[in-house]
Amino acid sequence: MKSITKTVRVSLGDRSYPIFVGNGVLDDVDRFITARYDKVAIVTQREIPWQLKLSVEHEVFIVPNGESAKSLSTVEALCSQLARFGLKRNHLVIAMGGGVVSDLGGFVAATYYRGTDYINVSTTLLAMVDASIGGKTAVNLREGKNLVGAFWQPKGVFCDLDTLETLPDREYRSGLGEMAKYSFITDEDLVGLSLLEQVSRCAEIKAEVVAEDEREGGRRALLNYGHTLGHAIEAQSFHRPKDERLSHGEAVAIGVEFAARLAYVAGRIGESSLERHRAVLDSYGLSYKMPEWIDIDKALEFMARDKKSQGSLTFVLDGPNGLEVVRDVPESLVWEVLSER
Template sequence: MPIQGHSYDVIVGSGALAELADVIPSSAERIAVVTQPGIPAQFNELAAYVPDCAVEVFEIGVGEGAKTLATIEQLMRSFARMGLNRNDVVIGAGGGMVTDVAGFAAASWHRGIPVVHVSTSLLGMVDAAIGGKTGVNLPEGKNLVGAFWQPSGVICDLDALATLPPREMRCGLGEMAKYHFLTGDDLLAMELEERIARCIEIKAEVVASDEREGGRRALLNYGHTLAHALEIATDHRLAHGEAVAIGLIYAAELGLELGRIDEARVAEHRAVVAGEYDLSTRPPDGLAVDDLVALMHRDKKALTGLTFALDGPDGVEVVTGVDEAPVRAALERFLAS
């Protein structure tokens, strides 16, 4: 991952966990492993891979309801009890929620200590575990409190994917689908391992040019503006990757409403999301336009009015100050579809 002044390795493949020691900082004497119930033991019982370190494992709750400042406080107090210092390391072992929380905890403890991610979900491998965005939720919005904190390394052991429930795998496919529209690559022609590695390369190239999301990095949020609103509006009954899949279709519909793309390009979005990945392309029933628009106004990208990553003649671009009228028109049509 070529971040200016802080490059790190992302190791992808079956059995990649065996290389964990290679990405642990040599200064570490203690390791705090942040994980959660349900993560297979071989991916969070890591003492055998780092025999020269004292390892303690801390479980956090499952689901977005545990992605809170209260969880961060609990971890901080655990770090204090074990004597974790700036020479030591935190490992986030799990899916995207775990690595978001572990990364924020590491960024905050002693104003920043190293973190390594052992990603066990497809969504984490292609998105959450790489790039250094960390954070937790507030009732007012998703990931509103956090930090940019690059890991010292990331392990993507593809053996973990065999343990994923079908819904978790679909969530990763929803996040993967966005990469089809960020480059001209024929990702569908690739085997899964190659496709994961290519998604990581795409994200690395974007993040290297804009680490702190001052502009271009927001492209990686294609489909996410509505997705985050949908997650909150459904009390997270709609999982992140599921919401992103729906958000990609809405972004295409909004692009059509604004005259940026044509019907054929919208159909291409539907063909990838629904046809190739077999994901839902319509939002749940019972949602209100006013509520969703209000939630989209809270999006972190919304610096000057409503902001979206939108497809267009030059590809996906960040578009600021989008007028609310076409947003509502596209949303009303979309909810009624």
């Protein structure tokens, strides 16, 4: 008997789309696309041990592993391959994998023929609860993460929980880093829920926020809780020995605890709130210890280029009314909290 599938809807008028969460939903992809498309390009990575069985003409395009795949050079190479395949605007791109693939595949779809339909087939926890939902697509520059991108909503998102069985422990933990942030956005305890309920609830929260603020003009920025420092840590992590590198979710967990300490030192929250942040991260088995190799000056440079920034250091911080975007945070205060390690 097939397991229960939950459907979450992202309500954006004529650009609304479903998110399917459950075991075995990979089998539903073919039925979803056959009535709409007759040619499909599947963008994925060699390390992903899952395949789609499609009854329409399709070809698989392999992109490099890791964050380095999110580059303009990869975009150019992939678009050239799609053109040789004969993909047109009325065809479909499937981004199958984790956050790197959904970011890259979505950006290619957003720009190829000035906009080609795509769907996300998520095979990592991080993609299921965050990266594959909401239409934010992007690639990186040497100067920072996700600085070149577009808003381009998918036509559907498939989250097959079976794919998580093959996910390495560290990749799974990376998804937990994103999942933990939702506990602070809605003040809910998600730890005690089943995996199906956890993933679908995170998808619901993000869908609600995206429907309210699609282009990050207001509340959607709260989804970046912990990401300002998290992205700065990731940027430095790329250049560390392999055994010292941090995944996105691991860096976000450190960023969440840092944001809580920053809010505490700034007098926005009390000690009990700070300890709750740590307790939630502990409940997910996430470390929030600042790496010894962090260069504070470089971290400040990266944070100053954060997308929320408008010429000053800007963070999502907790406070009396919950999370909010706080601008003009003094550099001296950020330095002080970062120096605590």
